[in-house]
Amino acid sequence: MRTLAQRMTEYIARSPAAWIEGQIAQVSMRSGSQMSFVTLRDPSVPMSVQVVCSRTLLTAMDPPPSEGSRIVVHGHFEFYPARGSLNFRVDQVHPVGIGELLARLERLRRLLAAEGLTAPERKRPLPFLPGVVGLITGRASAAESDVLANARARWPAVRFRVENPAVQGVTAVPQIMESLTRLDTDPAVDVIVLARGGGSMEDLLPFSDEALCRAVSHCRTPVISAIGHEPDHPIVDDVADVRCSTPTDAGKRVVPDAAAERRQVDQLQARARRALTGWVTTEEARLRRLTSASVLVDPLTPIDRRETEVRSLRERGRSAIGIGLERIERDIAHRRAQLSVLGPAATLARGYAVVQSHGIVLRSITDAPAGADLRIRVADGALLAVSSGPESPVTD
Known part of the structure; x- marks a missing residue:
């Protein structure tokens, strides 16, 4: 050793x-x-x-x-x-010294900005109505009472999980970071408020610490910074998602105003009621216009009228067809009578005959030489004969 x-x-x-x-x-x-x-x-x-x-x-x-x-x-x-x-x-x-300290803080502010930790696009929106609000502030401090009183005045049912680390002195930064980690890992906490009352620049130095600022920027839960008064501007304000001028302002920002929300709901209900009433009135007027049309007032009369027209047209069609058929029948009877008078059967009945030889009607004596078979058709039948040749002319 x-x-x-x-x-x-x-x-x-x-x-x-x-x-x-x-x-x-x-x-x-x-x-x-x-x-x-x-x-x-x-x-x-x-x-x-x-x-x-x-x-x-x-x-x-x-x-x-x-x-x-x-x-x-x-x-x-x-x-x-x-x-x-x-x-x-x-x-x-x-x-x-104060001047040197301010210069170092400004260099840190520029460094965090260059890394994008203060960029507006990294800022996350606050939940409309958080289930549990995490609050990091000094024990029994005015900042704690301001946040709790103002938040509960706006939304009485709001729930808080309060962490009371040291907010100034040599142990402030480690304790605040531990509280921040506990709240950020709690799935029930929807937003974290980092609050402290006013004080000297030295008292607010822990909230410009680089490690704390980086821890706030890496939180998964949205963080509200409410440190000091309006002129105070620690670096944690730049990396937080929302900066509030005072703890009182943070209490108002973290939850909605129940009375204002109720008034807005009432206004929306009234607008919806007016819109629905206007729509129903418009549709009723349109329905009255439609139902006042003659076709809807008396829907059977047009049908009856059309039925009468169809019946009349049907009778006219039947009449026209009947007249046409009668005309055709008369024409047929006339043609039949003409055929009876002018047909070959009537000629045969008057004593004429039709002589055929081998199926050919004889039109000349030369068509039936002697010995030719003949078929002679008369009115009531046909006769078979044999040609004896042309008849000798008779001389006086």
Whole structure:
């Protein structure tokens, strides 16, 4: 162990001097001692270092350093084997001035803007009516009562889950980040309100911490920032989804106004009633116009009229067909009579005959030479004969 401690002492002694900036968590100046001990912490993460310096370095500062003050120290690390502790022995101590602090905050503001963490398109809309509102604020603070009172005045049924971390001092940032994580991981919480009353710029410094701002920007739940008063503008206002000028304003923004919503519902109901009444009136007038048409008032009369017309046309058609048929029958009887008078049967009945030879009607004596078979058709039948040749002419 002695060998290891000696090597650590030698190794740490070779480390170069460095400048360190931090926030004073504790100052110990023992009476009668020329040495002072300061616990210097990183405001963003739970990390601290023990600083050893001359008492005169601290008493020479105006104003004297106190818990929560930011300082910059220069020195080097020392390892004490007897106690196994690591200290940072300083030879210079400087307070972080307001001007320098504001410049650093402005550089951080520009850095977050360059990364897009403050872009308007990243801002998420607040839920219309959150089921549970997460509230991060100081215990029994005016900011807490302002948010709760104004929200419940607007919507009495609103539910809150309140976290009360430290909102200033050396432990503020880690506690606020822990509360933010708990609320963001709670599925019942729909919106988170980060609220604090007014104060000096130093009191509001935790809400410009880079780690806290990044944690707010990475939250899945919409975050409302309501820090200080209207002139106050910590960096967390830029990365939050909604910035409210005061905690009172946050209480009004987080939930709707029940009375105003009820009035709006009443107005919409009245508009819907008027619209429906107007539509029904218009349709009734249209129905009256349709039902007042003659075809709907007396639908059977046009049908009866059409039936009479059809019946009349049918009778006219039948009459025309009958007259036509009678005319045709008379023509047929006339043609039949003509055929009876002019036909071959009537001629045969008057004593004429038709002589055929081999199926050919004889028209000349040369058509029936002697010996030719003849068929003689008379009125009541036909005779068969044989031609004896032409008849000799008779002489007187």
